[in-house]
Amino acid sequence: MAGFEPQIIAFCCNWCTYAAADLAGTSRMHYPPNVRIVRVMCSGMVDPIYVLKAFEGGVDGILVAGCHLTDCHYIDGPVKCDETVNKLREVLHVLGLEDKRLRREMVAASEGVLFAQVINEMVEDLKKLGPSPFKAKTEALA
């Protein structure tokens, strides 16, 4: 699809991925401006409804990113996050959404390069997939 710019919502944990995004910025790395970052205190607090509501609102892809398994400030946030995302994947699969529209990553505070790379890959993937089937509803919901 020509000229299609996907919209991505990224739920980033305060301690790692948000800092990584900051690092990517201060290090002047380039990544596409299609992503809107939502800072959450822990990736474990990302509730299924955050993701579903975002899809309802018409975003094309969602990134849920936080600390590595052993880095969590709250002990086992990433484990909880994995559970939520895996469950959501099944639900979204039944709903007919492509697997690549929901991405789960672990990006530590020092991994600014990885953050930029993840966003680059996601934008590329989503450009191939085209707009989300729920896109058309954006206006109606506004």
Add this chain to the structure above:
Amino acid sequence: MNLEDIIQKTKTYYCLECGKCTSICPVSRYDPGFTPRGMIENALLGFDDEVVLNRKLFSCLTCYTCQPECPSDVDFPVFVREARGLAQDNGQSGVCAHSGQLQSLARLMTNPDIKQNRLEWLSGEHRVSDDSDVLLWVGCAPYFEPIFRDVEFSALGVIKSTLKTMNSLGVEPRLLPNERCCGHDALWTGDFETFRKLAEHNAAQIREAGVKKIVFSCPEGYRTFKMDYPAHVKLDCEVQHFSEFVAERIGKNGLKLKETKKKVTYQDPCRLGRHLGVYDAPRKVLESIPGIELVEMRHAGPDSICCGTSAFTNCDSHSNLLRSERLKEAAATGAETLITACPKCQTHFRCATTDRGEERRSTPRLEIMDLANLVANATGE
């Protein structure tokens, strides 16, 4: 529409303020803040906001325990449903259980362009036919499966059992690859727009498939198709609950049920019992299985107590208490298994038994299963 119109439409003005509704209401028993009589009084006195913006509006189970008791025949559940429509217009939607995923999924399903993968669970042991004029309604089961895995409930297990039983009765039903949520929850939480879209989509799918009969394993879908769809869409087919489908074939069609030694008690789902008056069919099915001893709970049949949450809204400590008390009642019969005929009853009861909170230690750990599971086990070799 405003509250006055709803009062006129549901003839709430006949209310005598006798309070029978509140005294019999299972929610009021545990939550003194919820009173059907008080809610109607507020409506009649013109305190619209007290009704529409009251968060307790979404606590009503719409279980129809109150309506048969009302000397003035006020249809409180319908009054609540319509008032919830007003509440939705004011941005109130109750406190959604499971963080509102189920409501969100229903809204997402109104999109006509999605291509669902809802029949991937089908395996070689199930026989389905695309030419059959009998449809098995799968409904929300593929969505419930991952969501309720943590309370150890398999919604698809119920569907598989239903299908297995239908197969052993010599019926190869049709399954629709693109059916949607029936819209029951959207309707009862006042989200009429979502309900209408879902109903129209489903009706179009069914008309296209040209089926003559739809079999439901979920009483909510059954109720919605039987009582709510006719007002919105045109559908020309017979609808039946799984228990009725089996009950009319007992002793015929070569249905052989092997002996299952079990003492069971039966939970009447509110939608199947009080809404639709189906009390005998599930009992007939239970009694037809050799070895099954059915013992009734203190509140059974029309007096049955609801599982505690309707439409996944306002599930709170009171709902949990209601559920726990109902389970105690079931355990008091001496039965080892609680049989329900509704996937939602099972979700809620299992939630109460798997909840390991300190105050819920006293909740009995009963085996809970669907009627379809029991019948399917009895049909196996």
